[in-house]
Amino acid sequence: MLRSLGLPSFDALFADIPKGVRVGRMGIGPGRTEPEVVADVDKILARNKPASRFSNFLGGRISSRYLPAVVDALISRSEFLTSYTPYQPEASQGMLQALFEFQSLWVELSGLDVANASLYDGATAAGEAMLLCRRIHPGDRFLVPASLPWEEKSVLGNYGVGLGLKVAEIPFDPVTGTLDGEWIDREVRRGDVFGVLADVPNGFGLVDERVLDLKSAIGTVPLVVSADPLALTVLQPPGEYGADIVVGEGQGFGMPPSFGGPLLGLMACRREHVRFLPGRLVGATQDVNGRRAYTLTLQTREQHIRRSRATSNICTNQSLVALAFVLYASSVGPTRLARLQAELAEKAHALATALHGLEGLKVPRFTAPFLGEFTMELAHGNAVGFLDRMLAKGVLAGHSLSDPLRAVKSGPELVHVAPSQAADTADIRKYVRAVRETLAPGPAGGP
Amino acid sequence: MTFRQARWDEPPLWELAPPKTATTNGPAIALPGVPDRWRRQTALRWPELSEPEIARHYTRLSQMNFGIETSAYPLGSCTMKYNPKVSEMLARRPGAADVHPYQPENTVQGSLELIYRLEKLLAKVTGLREVSLQPAAGAHGEYAALLMVRAYFQDQGKLGQRTEVLLPDTAHGTNPASAAMAGFTTREIPSKNGCVDLGRLKEAISERTACFMLTNPNTAGLFESDIMLIARTVHEAGAMLYYDGANLNAIMGVSSPGRMGFDVAHLNLHKTFATPHGGGGPGAGALGAGEELAPYLPVPRVAKDKRRYYLDYQRPKSIGKIKTGYGNFGLDLRAYVYILSHGEEGLAHVSRRAVLNSNYLADRLGKFLPRPFGKLVKHEFVLSGARLKEEGVRTLDLAKRLLDEGVHAPTVYFPSLVEESLMIEFPETESRRELDAFVEAFDRAIHDTPQHLREAPKNLSVGRVDEVRAARELQLSWKDLRTVPVPSAPAGRPATTPAPP
Numbered sequence: 001m002l003r004s005l006g007l008p009s010f011d012a013l014f015a016d017i018p019k020g021v022r023v024g025r026m027g028i029g030p031g032r033t034e035p036e037v038v039a040d041v042d043k044i045l046a047r048n049k050p051a052s053r054f055s056n057f058l059g060g061r062i063s064s065r066y067l068p069a070v071v072d073a074l075i076s077r078s079e080f081l082t083s084y085t086p087y088q089p090e091a092s093q094g095m096l097q098a099l100f101e102f103q104s105l106w107v108e109l110s111g112l113d114v115a116n117a118s119l120y121d122g123a124t125a126a127g128e129a130m131l132l133c134r135r136i137h138p139g140d141r142f143l144v145p146a147s148l149p150w151e152e153k154s155v156l157g158n159y160g161v162g163l164g165l166k167v168a169e170i171p172f173d174p175v176t177g178t179l180d181g182e183w184i185d186r187e188v189r190r191g192d193v194f195g196v197l198a199d200v201p202n203g204f205g206l207v208d209e210r211v212l213d214l215k216s217a218i219g220t221v222p223l224v225v226s227a228d229p230l231a232l233t234v235l236q237p238p239g240e241y242g243a244d245i246v247v248g249e250g251q252g253f254g255m256p257p258s259f260g261g262p263l264l265g266l267m268a269c270r271r272e273h274v275r276f277l278p279g280r281l282v283g284a285t286q287d288v289n290g291r292r293a294y295t296l297t298l299q300t301r302e303q304h305i306r307r308s309r310a311t312s313n314i315c316t317n318q319s320l321v322a323l324a325f326v327l328y329a330s331s332v333g334p335t336r337l338a339r340l341q342a343e344l345a346e347k348a349h350a351l352a353t354a355l356h357g358l359e360g361l362k363v364p365r366f367t368a369p370f371l372g373e374f375t376m377e378l379a380h381g382n383a384v385g386f387l388d389r390m391l392a393k394g395v396l397a398g399h400s401l402s403d404p405l406r407a408v409k410s411g412p413e414l415v416h417v418a419p420s421q422a423a424d425t426a427d428i429r430k431y432v433r434a435v436r437e438t439l440a441p442g443p444a445g446g447p
Numbered sequence: 448m449t450f451r452q453a454r455w456d457e458p459p460l461w462e463l464a465p466p467k468t469a470t471t472n473g474p475a476i477a478l479p480g481v482p483d484r485w486r487r488q489t490a491l492r493w494p495e496l497s498e499p500e501i502a503r504h505y506t507r508l509s510q511m512n513f514g515i516e517t518s519a520y521p522l523g524s525c526t527m528k529y530n531p532k533v534s535e536m537l538a539r540r541p542g543a544a545d546v547h548p549y550q551p552e553n554t555v556q557g558s559l560e561l562i563y564r565l566e567k568l569l570a571k572v573t574g575l576r577e578v579s580l581q582p583a584a585g586a587h588g589e590y591a592a593l594l595m596v597r598a599y600f601q602d603q604g605k606l607g608q609r610t611e612v613l614l615p616d617t618a619h620g621t622n623p624a625s626a627a628m629a630g631f632t633t634r635e636i637p638s639k640n641g642c643v644d645l646g647r648l649k650e651a652i653s654e655r656t657a658c659f660m661l662t663n664p665n666t667a668g669l670f671e672s673d674i675m676l677i678a679r680t681v682h683e684a685g686a687m688l689y690y691d692g693a694n695l696n697a698i699m700g701v702s703s704p705g706r707m708g709f710d711v712a713h714l715n716l717h718k719t720f721a722t723p724h725g726g727g728g729p730g731a732g733a734l735g736a737g738e739e740l741a742p743y744l745p746v747p748r749v750a751k752d753k754r755r756y757y758l759d760y761q762r763p764k765s766i767g768k769i770k771t772g773y774g775n776f777g778l779d780l781r782a783y784v785y786i787l788s789h790g791e792e793g794l795a796h797v798s799r800r801a802v803l804n805s806n807y808l809a810d811r812l813g814k815f816l817p818r819p820f821g822k823l824v825k826h827e828f829v830l831s832g833a834r835l836k837e838e839g840v841r842t843l844d845l846a847k848r849l850l851d852e853g854v855h856a857p858t859v860y861f862p863s864l865v866e867e868s869l870m871i872e873f874p875e876t877e878s879r880r881e882l883d884a885f886v887e888a889f890d891r892a893i894h895d896t897p898q899h900l901r902e903a904p905k906n907l908s909v910g911r912v913d914e915v916r917a918a919r920e921l922q923l924s925w926k927d928l929r930t931v932p933v934p935s936a937p938a939g940r941p942a943t944t945p946a947p948p
Contacts, residue, residue: 090850124583
């Protein structure tokens with residue numbers, strides 16, 4: 001090929017790169033054969049202890065669930081896995097239809113009109129929702145629950161900083177854990193609030209009844225609800241209680257936790273706001289012969305057309321994870337999804353009941369209702385130490401709700417607990433026994 | 448041999464098994480402690496399907512989709528290379544997939560080590576001091592980088608003054624979009640012969656400039672040979688130089704962003720490092736930073752203390768978090784596998800082969816359509832289809848006609864400084880036979896009759912799609928579909944979508 005170009009060597013291909021910017025060796029080492037690479041990676045991964053080796057009570061927005069084999073088998077089909085963004089609709093009807101089905105499912109779960117074809121994760125979806133609110137309502141303050149996971153607060157701060165938007169925290173009732181409605185009323189009356197976010201379940205795992213009345217309290221100020229898709233199989237769709245935007249984290253539908261990525265950002269809005277929506281959208285239309293066909297649509301919102309005036313900078317999204325989402329929901333089916341949520345709730349309540357009254361713990365920390373996850377308070381000691389001691393007894397007992405970005409720690413530490421799908425009654429008994437041993441007074445388990 | 452794509456009359460899921468319209472599936476299931484007000488009153492309208500129905504449905508859909516294993520994807524700036532199977536296998540190991548990000552550190556030493564190692568390897572490839580794997584995609588990395596630039600100037604007390612981001616008119620659309628989201632105004636620098644016009648850059652740059660964003664090689668496929676002068680100009684003005692790594696595939700082992708004087712860079716692991724594109728994502732957008740900006744990288748950083756890896760949040764200057772977790776770990780693992788497999792010499796050879804493919808193809812296709820810029824190109828090149836307009840044929844028609852040959856179309860209408868542009872990139876994983884087959888397909892396509900070109904495609908699952916109608920009618924979910932007839936619905940299936948109650 002070099003010869004056909006009349007070039008003496010590969011070097012001639014880089015004649016336009018000045019000497020001053022040439023590099024010598026990168027220092028990467030020699031290439032390896034496939035068995036060598038597999039051995040290297042397996043050796044590294046052997047230093048992990050997969051969650052399924054423990055009694056697993058880790059949750060938050062990311063879940064360990066059983067994934068039906070059909071999900072991975074179908075997302076592994078190379079026509080989906082290795083395809084590019086479906087900008088050429090005629091060559092991409094398969095992915096486009098799958099994404100249309102995904103959009104339809106989030107519309108159904110959220111109770112809103114229009115869903116996009118995915119964002120990076122639940123936290124960035126909340127960030128994009130905040131920016132959408134600002135496009136449809138004036139103001140410079142966005143209200144979020146103080147109980148929102150610290151990671152999401154940090155991401156929201158970063159999505160607002162460029163436009164000078166401030167994220168303010170709604171206090172919670174110290175007993176019930178629910179939103180302080182009077183505080184919200186007062187702040188909204190100041191007239192500088194352009195949006196309010198509530199999460200379901202919230203960062204403490206609570207299902208807060210105040211969220212159902214929030215829209216009537218804030219009036220024309222847009223309401224964003226960040227909701228868990230599994231919870232939405234049994235709870236009222238946020239669109240029905242006035243949410244203007246519904247976002248969520250979709251990893252639990254079809255993806256393993258994979259140390260936190262890839263995840264899946266879900267986002268839906270009202271039809272009247274569709275032109276302000278970030279991200280790709282698939283629409284149904286017809287081909288030249290009148291056959292139903294699908295295509296990306298309203299691309300004039302997007303960065304490759306609108307550049308600095310786009311609704312978002314997002315280009316690459318999470319298409320394959322969106323496909324996994326719709327595959328998971330379809331293979332489990334709506335009835336068994338609702339039953340799964342009920343089972344997780346039963347386990348969480350069984351564990352909370354068994355832990356209730358144990359010395360050194362306050363369980364549940366808050367009195368508002370919860371589904372499959374709850375928060376407990378450690379009377380003394382730090383959460384990380386407690387969790388390490390629980391781990392030594394074979395229990396992934398939950399995660400600390402402390403914000404590592406806040407230098408000053410105050411008050412007793414909180415631990416978030418969410419039984420995984422695999423956790424059974426034996427695991428629950430083991431959890432309770434481990435807590436008794438861990439928190440027992442004496443040299444072994446003191447603060 | 449004529450290419451034919453599968454053409455299934457595959458209805459959407461809910462037409463396979465119309466969902467039950469019972470009033471509820473909620474209250475039938477007991478939920479401890481949850482008030483009735485909270486319960487879903489309307490049943491979730493989603494079909495109950497059997498596994499064989501699902502498998503057949505999605506297999507049929509997959510057959511109506513191009514992928515890198517069905518055809519070459521000469522999309523400029525997208526670097527559609529083959530995705531090795533070994534990476535897929537390893538990413539599915541329980542030690543990789545079955546690990547929760549909130550597990551205690553001593554149970555995730557392997558994940559932390561892999562991130563640590565990949566960050567170090569990418570630091571070597573980029574010539575930059577530190578790399579973070581947190582961004583989910585290239586544009587996400589750009590955004591994080593601009594927030595870092597913002598925070599840097601804030602610390603210098605100059606944020607009020609440095610409000611502007613400059614970029615060339617060939618920049619990817621994500622660049623100005625990210626800059627605007629980060630609160631900067633943007634200003635485009637016109638190109639000269641496909642490269643940055645240094646004189647215009649010098650005129651535009653000032654004490655108001657926060658950052659100049661550049662892709663090198665750029666989207667015209669040209670190496671910006673003035674890069675040292677560009678870097679000096681930017682730095683003398685007190686601004687930062689940003690590297691958009693979408694086109695890194697051309698220069699590994701030859702040059703690097705750090706060596707060229709860039710202060711911060713994002714890399715698309717789903718391009719250069721062969722993680723699959725997944726129909727549009729997920730990707731991974733590694734973010735590298737030089738000395739001045741490294742302290743601002745997102746937290747946590749993966750750090751090492753003797754033999755133990757840990758998550759380090761003690762970075763007071765950090766911008767904080769830009770997503771949940773630590774990045775798209777599943778993709779990071781694949782990129783690590785790719786680098787390990789290739790090694791130093793292998794990566795350098797990737798770039799040599801990619802640039803050779805591009806020059807070979809540019810030379811051959813240059814006989815059909817004019818190439819507006821220089822002879823020597825890097826990993827991609829641009830053609831202009833402007834002369835086809837005389838026959839009433841647009842570049843879009845040529846792209847659709849190429850699809851009929853069983854090959855994906857190039858990127859079209861970008862970069863916009865070339866009229867009717869086609870941007871073509873054939874990465875190193877495409878063989879000479881594949882390139883020659885593409886030339887033959889291009890030859891047949893461009894010499895077809897104008898009418899055939901305008902009527903293309905004919906061999907795909909659908910004909911030319913009416914995008915104008917899609918934007919006008921906005922049918923965006925199954926609820927919107929209810930009034931639209933399903934053409935040629937197979938027997939036994941409903942001819943119209945069941946209307947939701």
